[in-house]
Amino acid sequence: MMRGIAAAILFAMLPAAPASASSRLDLNQGWVFHTDPGFTGEASGWTKTIPEGAQSVNVPHTWNIGEFHDYVGLAWYFRRIEMPPLTPGTHVELHFGATFYKARIWLNGAEVGAHEGGFTAYALDITARLRKTNVLVVQIDNRPGPATIPGYGARGEPTAWYDWWPYGGIVRDVWLTETGPAWIDRQSIRSELDKERAVIRDHVFLKSERKAAAAVRVTAYEPDNRRAATASLPIALAAGKADITLSLEVPHPKLWSIDRPLVYRMEVELLDAGGEVLDERTDTFGLRTVEIKDRHLYLNGERVRLTGLARHEDSPWEGLAETRGTMRRDFDDMKALHATLTRPVHYPQNPYILDYADRHGIMLIPEIPVWQFAEEQLANPKVLALAKQQIQEMIEQAGNHPSIFAWSVANESATGTPGGIAYFRSMREFIHQLDPERFVSFADDNLAKLERAEQSAANDADFLMMNQYYGTWHGPTSALIPALDKVDRMFPGKMVIISEFGYPGFFASSPSEADPARIRTIQEQMPLLAGRDWIAGAILWCYQDYKSRRNLWPGQTEGYVEHGVVDEARQRKPSYDVWRELNEPARIEAQWVGAAGSAISGFAVTLRPHAPQDLPYYPLHHYRLGWKLIDDRGKIVAGGDQLYEDLSHAERLTGSVPAGGLGPLHLTLDLFSPTGAVAAERTLNWPATVQAQPR
Numbered sequence: 001m002m003r004g005i006a007a008a009i010l011f012a013m014l015p016a017a018p019a020s021a022s023s024r025l026d027l028n029q030g031w032v033f034h035t036d037p038g039f040t041g042e043a044s045g046w047t048k049t050i051p052e053g054a055q056s057v058n059v060p061h062t063w064n065i066g067e068f069h070d071y072v073g074l075a076w077y078f079r080r081i082e083m084p085p086l087t088p089g090t091h092v093e094l095h096f097g098a099t100f101y102k103a104r105i106w107l108n109g110a111e112v113g114a115h116e117g118g119f120t121a122y123a124l125d126i127t128a129r130l131r132k133t134n135v136l137v138v139q140i141d142n143r144p145g146p147a148t149i150p151g152y153g154a155r156g157e158p159t160a161w162y163d164w165w166p167y168g169g170i171v172r173d174v175w176l177t178e179t180g181p182a183w184i185d186r187q188s189i190r191s192e193l194d195k196e197r198a199v200i201r202d203h204v205f206l207k208s209e210r211k212a213a214a215a216v217r218v219t220a221y222e223p224d225n226r227r228a229a230t231a232s233l234p235i236a237l238a239a240g241k242a243d244i245t246l247s248l249e250v251p252h253p254k255l256w257s258i259d260r261p262l263v264y265r266m267e268v269e270l271l272d273a274g275g276e277v278l279d280e281r282t283d284t285f286g287l288r289t290v291e292i293k294d295r296h297l298y299l300n301g302e303r304v305r306l307t308g309l310a311r312h313e314d315s316p317w318e319g320l321a322e323t324r325g326t327m328r329r330d331f332d333d334m335k336a337l338h339a340t341l342t343r344p345v346h347y348p349q350n351p352y353i354l355d356y357a358d359r360h361g362i363m364l365i366p367e368i369p370v371w372q373f374a375e376e377q378l379a380n381p382k383v384l385a386l387a388k389q390q391i392q393e394m395i396e397q398a399g400n401h402p403s404i405f406a407w408s409v410a411n412e413s414a415t416g417t418p419g420g421i422a423y424f425r426s427m428r429e430f431i432h433q434l435d436p437e438r439f440v441s442f443a444d445d446n447l448a449k450l451e452r453a454e455q456s457a458a459n460d461a462d463f464l465m466m467n468q469y470y471g472t473w474h475g476p477t478s479a480l481i482p483a484l485d486k487v488d489r490m491f492p493g494k495m496v497i498i499s500e501f502g503y504p505g506f507f508a509s510s511p512s513e514a515d516p517a518r519i520r521t522i523q524e525q526m527p528l529l530a531g532r533d534w535i536a537g538a539i540l541w542c543y544q545d546y547k548s549r550r551n552l553w554p555g556q557t558e559g560y561v562e563h564g565v566v567d568e569a570r571q572r573k574p575s576y577d578v579w580r581e582l583n584e585p586a587r588i589e590a591q592w593v594g595a596a597g598s599a600i601s602g603f604a605v606t607l608r609p610h611a612p613q614d615l616p617y618y619p620l621h622h623y624r625l626g627w628k629l630i631d632d633r634g635k636i637v638a639g640g641d642q643l644y645e646d647l648s649h650a651e652r653l654t655g656s657v658p659a660g661g662l663g664p665l666h667l668t669l670d671l672f673s674p675t676g677a678v679a680a681e682r683t684l685n686w687p688a689t690v691q692a693q694p695r
Helices: 324-336 351-360 381-398 418-434 477-490 511-530 574-582
Strands: 023-026 031-035 055-057 074-082 091-096 102-107 110-116 122-125 133-141 174-179 182-193 197-208 212-221 227-237 240-251 264-272 277-285 290-293 296-299 302-304 306-309 406-411 439-444 464-467 496-501 535-540 546-548 559-561 586-593 602-609 620-631 636-647 651-656 665-672 678-686
Touching: 091 102, 110 122, 182 212, 182 264, 182 277, 182 381, 197 212, 197 227, 197 264, 212 240, 227 240, 296 535, 324 351, 351 381, 381 406, 381 418, 406 418, 418 439, 477 511, 496 511, 511 535, 511 574, 586 620, 586 665, 586 678, 602 620, 602 636, 602 665, 620 651, 636 651
Parallel strands: 306 535, 406 439, 439 464, 464 496, 496 535
Antiparallel strands: 023 174, 031 055, 031 074, 074 133, 091 122, 091 174, 102 110, 102 133, 182 197, 197 240, 212 227, 212 264, 264 277, 290 296, 296 302, 546 559, 586 602, 602 651, 620 636, 620 665, 665 678
16 A cells, blocks of 8 residues: 555645746645666556555655665656646746756656756746646656766776765755746846946846737845846847846945855846736845966955865765755854865755855855766767756856856866867866856866876866875875976966865774874875965865765775765764864964962963965954953853954954952953854963863
């Protein structure tokens, strides 16, 4: 019998008539699921009816947790939808946030679409197939192959898995949208800035099922939600697709930056001849400049050197089908580690993560999952076409985010071959057609093996991304300096970002030795990277341990790769605190003064911001140092703060201890960014043997 079927089937109702603008209906609840190990579902009629034995699930969902954790193959999702009659002219689309990996979709027994690629959204027009009672069926296939992306990799091993888990399923949201016969598909927002104004060009993409006179109105809103500018344009709609560009001028723009991640909002309205709203859409964007000059990275004209961690969308409780709670918790933790830069991993990210980066000042280099492909794969026309599809979907869906400053088209693939060079050049040209303002690169782990720059597609990249694992995969730690020097000589005009470094735990003699080795790697290599000013950033691989079939302890065929500063359950390792302290943008030094016997008279603090020769480095504007004196009972006996408009050099702060300074006492010092985040911290105890109170 079908388990839990009554609870699983929800009869969702759309409004009887279309609203003046589009409406959205969430379809995340009320699905049922069934695996298909014998590949018999389609022949058995599952495209039309729900089979016996289906399990109740909600989406986002992956079957690769629990009972089917290692199942690779076909599986099916089913949902009933009850619909009222549609008003003539109503248009209904079915949207999937992501389905991993290949999907085929049926509605009432008719196949209405398919999609390949596990990390981007897509939509299907289902208007003509809707009935009063509907059966929606989705078949998912999570098997890799030599021409899938991601697929078999390891640069030529015929059946080598990529280094993360194949979480099959409907892994992001599902929803319906209902519009009238004309609607807004998307918008692409780009800007040009000078000191006094921003010129914003909004490229609006429309679809229509009939001819009509209409108008498009765009309105930009400032970060505080005040109207900044508006523009409108009359248009003559025809059946099919249309796109127009409207320009707005915003005086005195508020710039997006790491410490002031200010986000604007653009509202687009499609109006009929009488001025009624047919459809509307809102997207966020930011105003900033990103430049590469003299091998240095500049944000809004100020030089920056950034650091952060990569992170897989993976956990034992959700896998790839992440909830907002998990994403928020992890990225809050990464911000506590002072992350200002991340790739962020090998595949397009959940929109929530992009929004988080926008609002928390993390610069991104998103990537498509061309992972360790051989030249034969990169030269395969099918692979190239699929790579272009995936990069186009990523750019069209994510291109308005100010946190994104570059796109990556591959990781550790055969880009030092004729086929790899041709692949990169084709991808770069294609991306520049879609998004001419952003940089294009790829992550390379073979730069130091080249004899000359022309041997690699790196010579054509806007900047270099260098994966380096000296101390493990790439040779002894002592080989890092010669490798960096060689890259410097071969590419004297290229800025470099260290896109991966760290310590894979299975290289250690035992699990207990893995994290101490990681700490040594971080402490030894970060100063070497900082000492080369053409290195604009460094990304530690990675935040958390993640599930894989590769890079495991001997004897394991599946498990969690010991590679993170937290484990798969997010328990912090000692390397967490080491990385956090090394990446504070300023250093706080403190000491007691006037010590006499068991008393002290005060304290002295020196605040040292990082300089351009440090890594990380970015200008610190509007930072605040707060201090508290706390007695042994937890009572605050004194406190204060100091604001620094531009914290560009060492600053001193002194304070006194009231009433003779009898101990024990605890001095807590916190440097706060303009957003209120803790950028650096220090605790000083009197006497030194006294333990600090929990903060």
